Ligand SMILES: [Zn+2]
C-alpha cells in the first residue's frame with residue numbers, strides 16, 4: 001500500500017489492520033520491488049536492473065537455473081532483512097531495516 005494510505009489508517013491487505021506495523025511501507029521506497037527467490041540479499045526497484053540481470057546470467061553461465069524474479073510488496077524483503085540494490089536504488093542506500 002502507498003505510504004499515504006497507510007498513514008491515513010487504511011487497513012492493510014494482509015491483516016486488515018490500520019497502521020499495521022508489519023505492513024508499514026517505507027516512504028522512500030517504491031511500493032513494489034523485484035527480487036529473486038534465490039540467494040541474493042538485495043531487492044531491486046526495476047526488473048531491468050543490471051545487478052538483477054547479471055546475477056541471473058551468472059547463475060545461468062554456471063549451468064544453474066536462475067531463480068524466478070518475483071514482484072513483491074516492499075515490506076516483504078525488508079522484513080526478511082534484505083537491502084536495496086546499490087545499482088538501481090543508490091538513493092535508498094544506507095537504509096538499515098529495523099526489526100520493529
Ligand atoms: Zn498488516
Ligand SMILES: [Zn+2]
Pocket residue numbers: 043044045046049050051052085086087088089
Ligand atoms: Zn538492482
